[in-house]
Amino acid sequence: MAQDPRLRPFRRTKLLVFASAAVAFGGACIDEPPPVVAPPPAIAQVVRPDEGHLTEVRALTVSGANDRPRWSWDGKEVILQTGGGPRGCSRVARVNAAEPHEATAVADGRQPAFLPVGGGVVYAAGGGCPKAVDTPATLTFDPDTDVFRAKEDGSDARRLTETPGFDGEPAVCGKTGTIVFTSVRDGDLDLYRMDADGAHVRRITSFPGYDGGAVFDADCSHIAWHAWHPRGKDLEAYTSALTTEHRVRPATLELWYANADGTEARQVTYLESRSFEPTWYPAEKRLLFSSTFDGESPRDVDLWAVDVDGTNLERVSTAPGPDDDPSFAPDGASVAFTSARGSILGSSDTNVFVARWAGTWRHVEERTADHLMGDVAWLADGAREGRGLGSKGLADAGAYLERSFESFGLTPAGDQGFREPFDVTTKVSAAVTVEVAGVPLPAGEVSALGFSASSAVEGPLVFVGSDGDYGRVDVKGRIVVARARTALRHSAWLAREHGAVGFLAAAEGAVPAASPESSEGIAAAIASSAAMAPVLAQVVRGQRPLGRLAVTLAPEKAPAFNVVAKWPAATGAPRLPGVVVVAAHYDGVGERSPGADDDASGTAALLQVARSLGERKPSVRRDILLVGLSGEEQGAAGASAFVKHPPGGLSTKDVVAMIDLDIVGRLRDDSLQIFGIDTAAEWAQMLSGACAASEVTCFPATGGGAGGEDRRPFFEARVPAIQLFTGVHPDLGKASDTVGALNATGMAQVARIAEHVAVDLADLGDRIAFQQGAVAPGEGDERGFVASLGTFPDAAGPPAGQKGMLLAGVRAGGPADKAGLRRGDVLVRLGKHVIGGIDDVKFVLTQARPGTTMKAAVLRDGTLLSVDVTLDVPPRR
Numbered sequence: 001m002a003q004d005p006r007l008r009p010f011r012r013t014k015l016l017v018f019a020s021a022a023v024a025f026g027g028a029c030i031d032e033p034p035p036v037v038a039p040p041p042a043i044a045q046v047v048r049p050d051e052g053h054l055t056e057v058r059a060l061t062v063s064g065a066n067d068r069p070r071w072s073w074d075g076k077e078v079i080l081q082t083g084g085g086p087r088g089c090s091r092v093a094r095v096n097a098a099e100p101h102e103a104t105a106v107a108d109g110r111q112p113a114f115l116p117v118g119g120g121v122v123y124a125a126g127g128g129c130p131k132a133v134d135t136p137a138t139l140t141f142d143p144d145t146d147v148f149r150a151k152e153d154g155s156d157a158r159r160l161t162e163t164p165g166f167d168g169e170p171a172v173c174g175k176t177g178t179i180v181f182t183s184v185r186d187g188d189l190d191l192y193r194m195d196a197d198g199a200h201v202r203r204i205t206s207f208p209g210y211d212g213g214a215v216f217d218a219d220c221s222h223i224a225w226h227a228w229h230p231r232g233k234d235l236e237a238y239t240s241a242l243t244t245e246h247r248v249r250p251a252t253l254e255l256w257y258a259n260a261d262g263t264e265a266r267q268v269t270y271l272e273s274r275s276f277e278p279t280w281y282p283a284e285k286r287l288l289f290s291s292t293f294d295g296e297s298p299r300d301v302d303l304w305a306v307d308v309d310g311t312n313l314e315r316v317s318t319a320p321g322p323d324d325d326p327s328f329a330p331d332g333a334s335v336a337f338t339s340a341r342g343s344i345l346g347s348s349d350t351n352v353f354v355a356r357w358a359g360t361w362r363h364v365e366e367r368t369a370d371h372l373m374g375d376v377a378w379l380a381d382g383a384r385e386g387r388g389l390g391s392k393g394l395a396d397a398g399a400y401l402e403r404s405f406e407s408f409g410l411t412p413a414g415d416q417g418f419r420e421p422f423d424v425t426t427k428v429s430a431a432v433t434v435e436v437a438g439v440p441l442p443a444g445e446v447s448a449l450g451f452s453a454s455s456a457v458e459g460p461l462v463f464v465g466s467d468g469d470y471g472r473v474d475v476k477g478r479i480v481v482a483r484a485r486t487a488l489r490h491s492a493w494l495a496r497e498h499g500a501v502g503f504l505a506a507a508e509g510a511v512p513a514a515s516p517e518s519s520e521g522i523a524a525a526i527a528s529s530a531a532m533a534p535v536l537a538q539v540v541r542g543q544r545p546l547g548r549l550a551v552t553l554a555p556e557k558a559p560a561f562n563v564v565a566k567w568p569a570a571t572g573a574p575r576l577p578g579v580v581v582v583a584a585h586y587d588g589v590g591e592r593s594p595g596a597d598d599d600a601s602g603t604a605a606l607l608q609v610a611r612s613l614g615e616r617k618p619s620v621r622r623d624i625l626l627v628g629l630s631g632e633e634q635g636a637a638g639a640s641a642f643v644k645h646p647p648g649g650l651s652t653k654d655v656v657a658m659i660d661l662d663i664v665g666r667l668r669d670d671s672l673q674i675f676g677i678d679t680a681a682e683w684a685q686m687l688s689g690a691c692a693a694s695e696v697t698c699f700p701a702t703g704g705g706a707g708g709e710d711r712r713p714f715f716e717a718r719v720p721a722i723q724l725f726t727g728v729h730p731d732l733g734k735a736s737d738t739v740g741a742l743n744a745t746g747m748a749q750v751a752r753i754a755e756h757v758a759v760d761l762a763d764l765g766d767r768i769a770f771q772q773g774a775v776a777p778g779e780g781d782e783r784g785f786v787a788s789l790g791t792f793p794d795a796a797g798p799p800a801g802q803k804g805m806l807l808a809g810v811r812a813g814g815p816a817d818k819a820g821l822r823r824g825d826v827l828v829r830l831g832k833h834v835i836g837g838i839d840d841v842k843f844v845l846t847q848a849r850p851g852t853t854m855k856a857a858v859l860r861d862g863t864l865l866s867v868d869v870t871l872d873v874p875p876r877r
Contacts, residue, residue, distance in 0.1 A: 046342045046353075052361030053316050054335070059342055060100045061351040068277075068325045069336035069352045071097070072114040073174045075329045078336050079112045079121060080352050089129040092121070094152065097329075097336075097354060106154040113172045115196060120151045122160070122179060124168035137298065139210070139248045141166035141189065147181055149196070160198030166246070169212050172196075173220035173260075174330065180204070180223055182212040189242065191225060191262065204262030207669070208235055210248050216260065217280040224257040224268070224287055224308070226276040229670070231692065250274070255289055257308050265669050266743045268310055270695060275304070277325050282332030285309075288316065290324030303337060310369040310745025314362055322350060333357060368608060369744035372751070375404075375604035376665070377739050379586065380596040387600075388590025389634060390426040390558040397586050397603075398563050401628040404607050405565035408614035413566035413625055415647045420562040422641035424631045430514040431552040432525050434504065436461065436535050437545040445531035448551045449505070450514045451489050451839075452524035456550035457501040463539035467494055475500040479547045481539050484508055484526060493843045496522040497833060502549040506532035514553065521836050523551045560587075562638045563628035564647050567613045569621050569762070576622035578656040580761045582609055582754055583639070585632030585662065585710055589733050596739045598732050599708070601665025601747055603628060608751040609758065620762035622656065629710050632662075636709035643713040655714065656767050658721040659754050662708035666726045667746025672753070673701035673725045676711055680720035680768040687722075690756035694749040701725060716792060716809070718770040724750055772812045787848040787871040789830075790814020791821065793838045803836045804828040804859065819869040821858060828864075829857035845871070 047057050060069070065083035072079070078097050081090050092112040093103035106112070109125035126144040145168045150157035161167035165184040172179055177196030182189055186203065189210040194201040205211045207229050214225035228250035230238045241247050253274045258265035269275050273293040280287060285308045290301050294315070301324045303316035317323035321340030328335050336354050343349040364370070378384075378400065384393035402418040414420040430448035434441045462478045464470060467490065476499030482491055484505040492503040503524040511528050527535075538545055563586070569575050584602035588595030610626045631637025643652055657680070672691065677683045677700045691698035701723075714721040726746065731737040761768070790811040798806045804826040810816040821827075827835050831854035833844050848854070853870045 048318055050318050051316065052363070053358050054355040055358050056356040057341075057353055058100075058355075059351050059353050060095050060097070060336070061103065063349060063351070065348070065350055066352050067338040067350055068111060069338065070113045070327050071329050071336060073116050073330055075331055075334075077114070078327075078352065078354070079106070079114055081110045081112060081123075092123045092154070095352075097334075104153075106152070107148070107150060107157060109148065111169050113170055114152075115149070115172055115177050116174055119177055119196065120149060120156075121154075122147060122149050122170045122172060124148070124170060137249055139250065141168070141184060141242065141246050141248065143184070143246055147179065147198075149198075160194065161201075169214070171215045173216045174218075175220050178216075178220065180214040180216065182214070184242070189248070191223070193260075204258075204260075205265065207265075209238060210250060211256070213277050215279055218282055221260055222257055222280075222308075223260055223262075224255060224278040224280060226253045226278065226289075227256050227267075228253050255287060255306070257287070266308075266667065266746060267670055267695075268306060268308055268745060269313075270310075270745055270749065274298075274301075279326050279328050279335075281305075282328055282330070286312075288326045288328065288335065290322075290326065307744075309373065309740075309743055310748070311367075311373045312362075312370065313365045313367055315365065328357070332359070368612075368748040368751070371611060372604045372608055372747045373739065373742070373744040375607050376596055376600045376742060376744075376747075379600035379603055380594040380737075380739050382594065384588075384594075386590040386593055386595055387586060387588035389424060389560060389587060389631060391590070394560075394587055394630065398561055398628065398630065401563040401586060401603070401607070405563070405610055405626065408607075408610045410565035410567055410610055410614065410626065412564070413623075413648045414562070414564040416561075418563050418565055420564050420642065420647040422560055422562070422631075422638065422645075423557045424560045424634050424637040425555045426558040426634075427556050428514045429554040429556060431550075433548070433550045434525055434527060435548040441527055441531045441535075445511065445528040447511045447526055448514045448553060449488060449492070449503075449524040449526055450553075451492065451520040452514070452551045452553060453519050453521050454552050455523045456548070457523045458546065458548040459501050460544035461504070461535070461539050461547045462500075462544055463536070463542075464491075464495070467491055470494050470498045477501060478544070479504055479549055481506065481532075481535065483536075488524075488526070489520060489839060490843055490846075492520050492522055492524045493840065496520060497843075502547070504532075504547070504549060506536055519553075519836060520839070521834070523549045525549060525551060560630045560638065562630055562642055562647075564642075565610060565626045566648075567610070567620070567624040567626065569623050570619040573619070573621060576762075576765065578654050578767060579623045579625050579650065580656050580758050581625045581627055581658040581714075582606060582758050583627040583629050583658060583660050583710060585629040585638065585708065587630045587633055587638075589633050593733050593735055593737045594739075596737050596742055597663050597665040597726075597729070598737060599632070599662050600739075601726075601742060602661035602663065605661045605664050605747055605751040605754065608748065609755045612751070612755050618759050620759055622762045624758050624762050632708060632710050636713055639710040640713045643717050643719075652717045652719070655717070655719045657761050658711065658714040658719055659758055660708060660711050660721065660723040661750070661754055662710065662723055662725060663728075663732070664724055664726050664750040665742040665747055666729060667696070667743050667750065668727065670696050670746075670749075672696050672698045672750060673727060674698050675701045675723040675725060676715070676721050676774070678771060679715065679722065679774040680771050682764075682768040683720065683722055686757050686760055687753070690753045690760070693756060694752045696749050696753065698753070715774070718809070720768050720770050724754060726750065787845050787850045787852065788814065788873060789841065789845060789869065789871060790816045791827070791841070793841070798826045798859075802826065802859075803834075805835055805838050805841050807858075815869045815872050816856075819856065819867045821856070821867065821869070825858040825860050825865075827856060827858050830854055830869075 069078045069080045089108045090110045092106040092109045095103040109123035112123040126142045143165050145166050146161045147170045163185040167183045169182040183192050191205040191211045209229035211227045214223045253276045255268040271293040275291040278287040278289040288305050291304045301322040303323050305314045319341045323339045325338040335357050385391040387394045412418045432448040459478045463481050479502035480495040480500045484507050495503045505526040584606040585599050586603045629638035711721045792809040807825045809823045850873045856869045
């Protein structure tokens with residue numbers, strides 16, 4: 001290794017001391033004291049006992065400004081940038097990683113990286129002399145900078161990018177040579193990908209602000225990067241500085257990761273510090289990165305590590321001054337990084353070091369994300385059986401909520417301690433027989449449909465190929481046979497409407513068991529494709545053998561319970577009437593899915609709100625209820641029970657507002673959907689402050705479904721109610737809805753928003769008012785329909801098992817309102833259609849047209865009334 005030039009003056013000084021002593025000894029008649037020698041300057045410690053991951057630390061460079069090391073893909077060399085070139089230019093240099101010697105200069109440039117073995121190197125360079133002019137507070141983006149590729153010795157250099165403005169910060173996929181880089185070509189600092197020869201450039205981020213420092217994981221399926229996404233006036237200042245000064249002054253930098261094409265982007269850290277230059281652990285979904293978090297000054301940068309879901313934040317380095325720019329060797333055995341260790345204290349020198357990585361040592365800084373992920377992991381564990389109704393796992397989950405609420409210092413607010421008991425239908429026992437021309441279908445190949453009536457019918461079988469065939473095929477008095485390719489319930493309803501006495505579907509796959517559903521008033525069953533093959537062969541050709549269909553359904557009920565805790569209003573201050581409800585459903589769909597996002601994520605966020613209240617102990621003027629609801633998967637049974645019979649002596653009118661946390665585990669692009677903003681005029685402003693404080697963009701939900709069921713009973717009771725929702729995904733209700741796909745730091749931000757809004761509501765002097773004309777969950781009777789009746793149905797249905805649709809209300813100025821219908825009416829007929837429940841109205845409105853006038857028959861206080869109602873166009877958001 002080349003001698004450290006900083007040590008030479010010290011050695012010369014020692015020789016001078018020895019020479020002076022010899023003169024004094026040889027000339028005994030001269031009695032002069034030895035000269036005073038200044039002590040050598042203090043050197044920063046290289047190896048520190050509290051850095052358990054970093055062992056066998058050694059320097060690759062010895063003086064100057066050296067940084068941004070990146071390994072070759074065979075692990076033999078490290079490439080870096082150094083400020084020691086001629087004219088002060090930043091230089092790209094290579095150094096042997098095993099036996100370092102004087103670094104070999106490659107080219108003037110910055111931000112280098114190796115291409116796959118034999119492919120050369122890439123780096124960023126401009127038309128002039130590149131200089132490392134960045135400071136902790138300012139990053140410079142020279143508009144003349146482009147990405148270059150050269151051989152490893154710097155020869156045959158050629159430009160890969162040529163668009164106006166900055167192109168730099170290249171990183172390489174070790175498998176294909178694909179390059180990810182930062183560019184301002186579209187007016188903003190975003191990430192782009194291109195082939196190793198510069199072809200096929202495509203943009204992969206489009207967030208306003210700075211996205212940079214990207215790096216691929218080992219198999220190049222994901223990228224991680226640092227970003228600053230300013231908002232409001234900060235965004236205006238950023239745009240101005242980038243355009244006029246080509247500089248960015250980020251208030252913070254946070255880590256992000258995404259698929260390699262930029263999709264499914266998620267923020268990893270919310271440290272409100274400068275966290276930058278991530279590198280992937282070789283075999284884990286975990287990042288090593290640089291950060292000023294917990295530092296004493298902007299120059300005090302350390303190495304930290306975190307899982308990509310935001311959990312297990314860990315401090316790796318502790319040396320004073322900067323420790324940054326980490327890069328794992330391809331085999332994961334070593335890590336290179338930049339550090340001021342080994343330098344004279346107070347100097348600005350930085351050097352590149354290599355350390356042997358000891359991967360088992362870990363000191364984790366427990367944070368909100370860890371609490372949330374711990375709760376989700378427990379709730380979504382296989383031992384919970386998917387938290388299906390009637391399961392031991394669901395009962396255990398309820399008990400878990402009780403213990404947690406109590407440990408956080410909240411008080412019981414149920415009818416029985418923390419519990420509010422209610423009964424719910426858990427399953428339907430079904431008996432069904434099907435005969436065709438006197439021959440029964442095999443019992444194991446037939447199942448009742450959950451919406452079937454309990455009845456026995458017979459009649460000729462008739463084939464209906466699609467719902468549009470009902471106008472052409474005479475089905476009156478017959479049993480309809482259809483393929484199970486469309487919405488069976490709707491098809492059965494159409495069959496009944498056209499006079500059919502039964503409905504038999506031919507399954508394409510396994511025959512499902514009957515599930516609890518409201519009846520469509522027609523005997524309905526489904527049979528396997530094997531059992532139905534000979535039947536279909538006959539009816540498709542127009543034959544009509546005699547069929548017999550008998551169905552008996554017996555719903556079974558089981559006890560369930562909501563878990564209700566209270567954060568009480570402060571004593572000694574004027575108390576405000578009413579309560580604020582924050583809720584999530586802790587039940588799931590059962591063993592077919594662990595339900596990590598639906599809705600263990602919401603339940604964990606609910607627990608985090610409770611935990612934070614217990615830790616912060618905010619003084620509020622009205623009670624906040626934290627409610628774990630059960631039975632959401634069975635038509636919001638728990639929410640309906642809470643609204644109809646609020647626990648603890650409350651009445652429905654005492655509920656000021658409801659905040660529902662349902663499916664909040666996969667925050668992407670820092671964007672949160674909000675259902676129900678239109679239920680109160682005050683929601684928008686209250687959410688604006690809470691979302692801004694949590695660095696999340698909140699917007700009204702306009703698509704992707706109607707959200708969860710639990711908001712509906714509150715809406716029907718005229719309670720302003722919103723649902724926080726991170727969006728649909730294909731894993732919902734499936735075995736793939738697992739903990740590993742969740743974004744823990746995103747959940748933490750959602751919980752923070754819910755708490756912020758809940759506390760604001762608990763301190764608000766005037767209650768927020770339910771807004772007339774708000775769109776009901778699922779858009780009332782209007783979402784996706786051609787025509788609108790303008791009614792808000794009560795999901796609980798009419799009392800005492802009566803048929804019909806119970807009205808929770810009517811839209812002001814809508815058709816039902818104009819016809820004189822009102823809350824409490826039971827709609828039993830609409831036009832020529834008998835209404836047995838909510839779904840019957842939905843099906844009518846899919847067939848009708850705006851402007852059509854129909855007779856509507858309703859029961860009001862036991863009296864049958866008939867009114868004319870003219871349908872109109874469904875309102876849009």
